[in-house]
Amino acid sequence: MKIRDILNNTRTISCEFFPPRTAEGIPGVYRAVERLKPFKPDFVSVTYGAGGSTRAFTEEITAGLKEQHQLEVMAHLTCVAQTKDELNQVLDRLDRSGIDNVIALRGDPPQGQEGFVPVEGGFQHAVDLIKHIRENFGFGVAAACYPEGHTESPDLATDLKHTRLKVEQGADFLITQLFYDNSDFFKLMDRARKAGIDVPIIPGVLPILSTGQIRRFTAMCGAKLPPKLDQQLEKYSDDDNAVRELGVEYATQQVRELWDNGVPGVHFYVLNRSYSVSKILENLAIPGH
Numbered sequence: 146m147k148i149r150d151i152l153n154n155t156r157t158i159s160c161e162f163f164p165p166r167t168a169e170g171i172p173g174v175y176r177a178v179e180r181l182k183p184f185k186p187d188f189v190s191v192t193y194g195a196g197g198s199t200r201a202f203t204e205e206i207t208a209g210l211k212e213q214h215q216l217e218v219m220a221h222l223t224c225v226a227q228t229k230d231e232l233n234q235v236l237d238r239l240d241r242s243g244i245d246n247v248i249a250l251r252g253d254p255p256q257g258q259e260g261f262v263p264v265e266g267g268f269q270h271a272v273d274l275i276k277h278i279r280e281n282f283g284f285g286v287a288a289a290c291y292p293e294g295h296t297e298s299p300d301l302a303t304d305l306k307h308t309r310l311k312v313e314q315g316a317d318f319l320i321t322q323l324f325y326d327n328s329d330f331f332k333l334m335d336r337a338r339k340a341g342i343d344v345p346i347i348p349g350v351l352p353i354l355s356t357g358q359i360r361r362f363t364a365m366c367g368a369k370l371p372p373k374l375d376q377q378l379e380k381y382s383d384d385d386n387a388v389r390e391l392g393v394e395y396a397t398q399q400v401r402e403l404w405d406n407g408v409p410g411v412h413f414y415v416l417n418r419s420y421s422v423s424k425i426l427e428n429l430a431i432p433g434h
């Protein structure tokens with residue numbers, strides 16, 4: 146089923162997992178999914194690695210979650226290090242596995258490389274991949290957007306212009322980068338609606354798991370940590386359990402406010418660690434979940 150059709154009828158809860166480095170890690174991903182299954186996610190997604198064997202795991206796990214777990218799934222796909230022909234082969238395999246949804250992304254430049262350089266015969270921007278998928282395949286297509294702007298964008302207006310292009314070329318809905326100040330999301334909604342972007346925009350929420358990790362993630366993706374939250378993280382920086390509980394409490398409040406303001410869904414970055422998301426969903430007790 147296309148996620149756009151689910152979004153027509155339901156406010157969604159979705160969960161994102163990542164593929165392991167080696168095959169030995171695959172059961173761990175399934176265990177994380179199983180622990181969240183009782184909360185009835187409307188769809189789950191599996192990210193796409195920078196290269197190598199994890200990419201095959203993305204396909205394998207996405208297909209497995211659909212086939213064996215009867216979950217609606219979305220495969221992530223990036224333009225990194227792949228020609229159009231290679232991307233076509235991935236898309237053909239996803240199609241043959243019965244997968245109906247992909248999120249089409251550009252991907253990040255490899256570490257140490259400044260700026261994204263497509264391979265010869267590859268795509269420069271996510272919008273090119275979205276257009277290609279729309280013209281050649283039948284998938285439902287999602288795309289990424291950025292409440293605080295993408296790190297390479299000179300300003301929010303330019304960032305939004307590029308987001309709008311992705312919708313014009315066929316993205317059915319958008320999922321945001323993580324953020325910790327809901328006002329950034331509400332401002333994005335405002336800008337998007339004024340710019341004529343009328344597809345669902347689903348906030349992406351990452352419950353904080355450790356101080357070091359969240360500092361690294363936010364530095365990488367250009368999201369800010371509100372000063373009060375940052376101070377609390379500093380206070381408990383040596384105590385991962387305390388930080389995890391703080392993360393649960395913060396995300397519970399964050400999602401409650403988003404939900405109360407009518408968001409079309411919430412997408413949890415689970416990072417294959419189900420504890421926090423299960424606690425948050427228990428706290429929220431959203432009907433149907």
Ligand SMILES: Cc1cc2nc3c(=O)[nH]c(=O)nc-3n(C[C@H](O)[C@H](O)[C@H](O)COP(=O)(O)OP(=O)(O)OC[C@H]3O[C@@H](n4cnc5c(N)ncnc54)[C@H](O)[C@@H]3O)c2cc1C
Pocket residue numbers: 191192193194195221222223248249250251252253254269270271272288289290295296297298303304307310311320321322323349
């Ligand atoms: C929900 C979500 C899921 C993600 N999943 C993955 C994943 O599975 N694997 C992974 O590697 N990464 C993933 N990412 C990270 C993503 O790949 C990076 O954020 C990447 O740097 C940008 O991807 P994009 O699809 O937004 O690219 P784009 O939309 O191509 O944007 C990248 C930059 O180029 C600019 N730009 C876009 N279009 C144009 C244009 N036509 N002309 C000029 N400039 C333009 C944009 O403003 C932006 O600054 C995910 C991000 C999100 C929010």
